[in-house]
Amino acid sequence: MTEVGNKVVVVGAGLMGHGIAHAFASAGHRVTLVDIDAAALEKAKGKIDEIIAGGIKLGKVTLEAGEATRAALSTSTALAASAEGADLLIETATELLPVKLDILREVDPALPAHAIIGTNTSALSVTEIAGACADPARVVGMHFFNPVHKMKLLELVVGLATSPETLARARAYGEAVGKAVIAVNDSPGLTTSRMSAMLGNEAMWMLSEGVASAEDIDTALRLGFNHPMGPLELGDLTGWDTRLKVLQYLHGVLGDKFRPCPLILKMVKAGRIGRKAGAGVYRYDEEGRKIAGSGLKGSYL
Numbered sequence: 001m002t003e004v005g006n007k008v009v010v011v012g013a014g015l016m017g018h019g020i021a022h023a024f025a026s027a028g029h030r031v032t033l034v035d036i037d038a039a040a041l042e043k044a045k046g047k048i049d050e051i052i053a054g055g056i057k058l059g060k061v062t063l064e065a066g067e068a069t070r071a072a073l074s075t076s077t078a079l080a081a082s083a084e085g086a087d088l089l090i091e092t093a094t095e096l097l098p099v100k101l102d103i104l105r106e107v108d109p110a111l112p113a114h115a116i117i118g119t120n121t122s123a124l125s126v127t128e129i130a131g132a133c134a135d136p137a138r139v140v141g142m143h144f145f146n147p148v149h150k151m152k153l154l155e156l157v158v159g160l161a162t163s164p165e166t167l168a169r170a171r172a173y174g175e176a177v178g179k180a181v182i183a184v185n186d187s188p189g190l191t192t193s194r195m196s197a198m199l200g201n202e203a204m205w206m207l208s209e210g211v212a213s214a215e216d217i218d219t220a221l222r223l224g225f226n227h228p229m230g231p232l233e234l235g236d237l238t239g240w241d242t243r244l245k246v247l248q249y250l251h252g253v254l255g256d257k258f259r260p261c262p263l264i265l266k267m268v269k270a271g272r273i274g275r276k277a278g279a280g281v282y283r284y285d286e287e288g289r290k291i292a293g294s295g296l297k298g299s300y301l
Helices: 015-026 038-057 063-072 079-083 097-107 126-130 164-176 192-209 214-224 231-238 240-254 262-269
Strands: 007-011 030-034 073-076 088-091 116-119 139-143 153-158 180-185
Touching: 007 015, 007 079, 007 097, 015 030, 015 038, 015 063, 015 073, 030 079, 038 063, 038 073, 063 073, 073 079, 079 097, 088 097, 097 116, 097 126, 116 126, 116 164, 126 139, 139 164, 153 164, 164 180, 192 214, 192 231, 192 240, 192 262, 214 231, 231 240, 240 262
Parallel strands: 007 030, 007 088, 030 073, 088 116, 116 139, 153 180
Antiparallel strands: 139 153
């Protein structure tokens, strides 16, 4: 069995970052969550506390286990210093290639030679991201799914230079935090992002054309295909700003079938980016619960 080290660094305290940090801390790893924004780190700690409290309320987590998770987690705004001594570093910054490259260029010299680097990209080229490192063999895509504490899948992405040892260790880390692990070759959109982006984009085209209301489109996919969430609900959860970046990238490399629906661009410009903003295709209350009947209507409904 492949052994894994205990010190994990997660870079980026956003929606995915706090979920990944919680997953590793709850599995007994020492985790440092890093972000240049101290306020984002405080917000992330609050979100992790909410996950722990929810688990305790449901009887899935003991009080002792919850306290152990909190004790295993620390935060920092010092990127390079946090990387020193790490066994695994996971970058989960925004889906912008220049940002990810800058992060890896900064952490690569500070990491020990044995450390591996995971990038939580959902669509960008792992091969291109790995080019920022002196040893690209230690870089692998580690695509977690939101919400991390509920979603079982971990999609490992093998770049052109990713070594078999790096892939084996990444798989061991994923299994150590209870994930079902699949491996895919580096390709635009991987498997899940490519299919999800197309489904969500087509649902937005249908909404903008007035084919049906948002609620009815989502109901059709949930009940007709047994999806746990409709594509518009999922887009609100993921964030339409993130979905737009993925679609724009896929449009550039795979062609017109991924051309973003203009309604997505309008929503992002208007700040209706989803649940995290209180409004997307649907509106949400202060607890993040969808407000019934709040979905956008089509062109004539």
